[in-house]
Amino acid sequence: MSSASVRDEASIPGQSGRRGTDARGGARDEGVGAGRAFAWLLVVTGAAGVLAAWVITLDKFKLLEDPNFRPGCSLNPVVSCGNIMKSAQASVFGFPNPMLGLVTYGMVVAIGAALLAGARPRRWYWLGLNAGTLFGVGFCAWLQYQSLYEIHSLCLWCCLAWAATILMFWYVTAHNVRTGALPAPAGVRRFFEEFAFVPPVLHIGIVGMLILTRWWDFWTS
Numbered sequence: 501m502s503s504a505s506v507r508d509e510a511s512i513p514g515q516s517g518r519r520g521t522d523a524r525g526g527a528r529d530e531g532v533g534a535g536r537a538f539a540w541l542l543v544v545t546g547a548a549g550v551l552a553a554w555v556i557t558l559d560k561f562k563l564l565e566d567p568n569f570r571p572g573c574s575l576n577p578v579v580s581c582g583n584i585m586k587s588a589q590a591s592v593f594g595f596p597n598p599m600l601g602l603v604t605y606g607m608v609v610a611i612g613a614a615l616l617a618g619a620r621p622r623r624w625y626w627l628g629l630n631a632g633t634l635f636g637v638g639f640c641a642w643l644q645y646q647s648l649y650e651i652h653s654l655c656l657w658c659c660l661a662w663a664a665t666i667l668m669f670w671y672v673t674a675h676n677v678r679t680g681a682l683p684a685p686a687g688v689r690r691f692f693e694e695f696a697f698v699p700p701v702l703h704i705g706i707v708g709m710l711i712l713t714r715w716w717d718f719w720t721s
Contacts, residue, residue, distance in 0.1 A: 531621050534615045540612065542609070542611055544612075545608065546607075547609055549608070552601065556585070556598040557599060559571040559572075559573075559581065569582075571585065573657060575656075583652075584647060584658060585655075589643065611629065626675070626676050630673060630681075630682065636668075644662060666704055674696035677692045
């Protein structure tokens with residue numbers, strides 16, 4: 501890494517990386533921290549995901565005990581969590597999807613709390629978090645398609661988890677681009693420094709428009 505890039509990283513408050521010297525005199529990456537706003541975003545979005553996964557898991561257990569159980573979020577023919585829970589897509593890995601959410605969203609809360617406490621993870625850790633959120637947003641995109649065009653129902657708790665995952669993915673990506681963990685041209689880096697809120701807003705807006713247009717006749721009747 502050039503001296504100029506080191507100075508650029510140091511100019512980002514709360515996110516700069518440090519390089520020390522190991523026993524052989526070589527450079528040693530001491531990790532990159534994060535600002536409190538970003539750390540709190542991870543805590544809040546992770547907690548929202550845990551809440552959604554917890555409620556869906558409880559309702560899934562009740563549905564297994566009583567096939568006639570009607571979840572509280574089954575409000576009408578479109579907003580029907582029960583239809584989602586009974587679908588094959590709800591257990592795509594061989595167990596209920598929200599059980600995966602309980603673990604992964606809980607990990608995000610723990611990472612956010614660690615950053616608030618001053619943790620400075622190394623580059624591989626940030627890239628691992630980025631890969632995890634990328635998987636999460638990709639899985640959510642698949643579930644969105646299945647929900648809208650195959651199951652023909654919508655789950656409000658799922659929508660909360662989708663929004664939380666989209667936010668955490670884009671802000672983790674923005675953080676990694678700004679700090680250099682993800683190599684990117686200078687223009688892309690400046691964009692994420694100033695307009696990090698734009699990609700998640702557009703992403704959530706597109707999902708919202710798809711939901712609106714998918715059941716336009718129902719919403720407007």
